[in-house]
Amino acid sequence: MDELHWALQALIAALLVVAGVFALVGAVGMLRFPDFFMRLHAPTKATTLGVGGVLLASMVLSWARGSFGVHELLITIFLFVTAPISASLLAKAALHLRAPSKAGQAPGDRR
Amino acid sequence: MIDLALDFAFGCVGLALVLCTWRLVRGPEAPDRVLALDTLYVNVVALVVLLGMRLQTALFFEAALLIALLGFVGTVALSRYLSRGDVIE
Numbered sequence: 020m021d022e023l024h025w026a027l028q029a030l031i032a033a034l035l036v037v038a039g040v041f042a043l044v045g046a047v048g049m050l051r052f053p054d055f056f057m058r059l060h061a062p063t064k065a066t067t068l069g070v071g072g073v074l075l076a077s078m079v080l081s082w083a084r085g086s087f088g089v090h091e092l093l094i095t096i097f098l099f100v101t102a103p104i105s106a107s108l109l110a111k112a113a114l115h116l117r118a119p120s121k122a123g124q125a126p127g128d129r130r
Numbered sequence: 131m132i133d134l135a136l137d138f139a140f141g142c143v144g145l146a147l148v149l150c151t152w153r154l155v156r157g158p159e160a161p162d163r164v165l166a167l168d169t170l171y172v173n174v175v176a177l178v179v180l181l182g183m184r185l186q187t188a189l190f191f192e193a194a195l196l197i198a199l200l201g202f203v204g205t206v207a208l209s210r211y212l213s214r215g216d217v218i219e
Contacts, residue, residue, distance in 0.1 A: 023132075023151060025131075028131045028132055031131065031135070032132055032134070032135035032150040032153075034133045034202050035132070035135035035136060035138065035180075036135050036138055036139070036141040038139060038176070039138055039139035039141070039142030039143060040139075040142060042142055042173060042176060043142040043143075043145055043146050044147045045144070045146065046146035046147075046150055046169065046173070047146075047149060049149070049150065049153055049165065049166070050149045050152060050171055055159055055161055055162055056166070058153075058162065058165060059165060062168065062169035062172070064168055064201050065132050066146070066172050066173065067172065069143075069146075069173075069176060070175055070176045070187065071180075072170055073139065073143075073176045073179050073180060074179060076183070077179050077182065077183050080132075080172070080183060081188070084167050086188075090188065090191035090192070090194075090195065091179070091191065093195060094175065094179070094191065094194055094195050094198055097198055097199070097202075098163065098172065098175065098198055099164075101198075101202040101216075104202075105168055105202060105205040105209070106205070108205070108206060108213070109161055109165055109168070109205070109209050110194035111209070111213050112161050112164070112209040112210075112213040113159070113210035115212070115213040116159065116160065116161065116212060116213075118161055119159075122163040123146060123212060
């Protein structure tokens with residue numbers, strides 16, 4: 020991997036480091052937050068950004084090697100579209116199951 | 131430089147996978163476990179793409195795309211099951 024320009028190498032390395040930190044922060048947030056609705060925040064934002072960073076780094080690498088990364092673009096678009104949908108469905112399921120929340124009852128929830 | 135950053139990213143994503151597994155085992159509620167599975171497959175997609183960068187082959191992107199598709203379908207089915215009691219009505 021030494022044939023690339025140093026600026027491109029630095030860009031790819033920085034994207035990889037940022038992506039790794041984001042993925043780790045998402046997992047730590049999911050492990051440490053006190054209730055489910057807080058725990059939902061960490062993976063849906065931080066981990067999605069982490070995967071986006073890895074895919075962006077891979078895209079820059081394959082673009083620097085002369086081929087445009089269509090596969091990475093496809094995976095990125097798919098993940099960025101589906102992450103909010105699955106988060107919304109999970110929140111609905113947790114509301115239906117009356118998961119305990121630190122913020123009190125959900126609006127409209129008469130127990 | 132890229133190899134060093136790849137090693138760092140491998141370590142971070144691997145540690146994130148371990149933490150997700152810990153939440154999957156511990157999770158007090160059923161939605162917590164589904165959320166842990168969701169995060170697990172997203173991190174596995176990142177790991178597969180990193181492996182493709184390390185081995186310098188475009189073969190792994192189809193695998194990553196398949197994992198993303200099937201993981202999304204699994205999350206949707208599990209949360210539908212939790213909220214409706216049935217996957218297909």
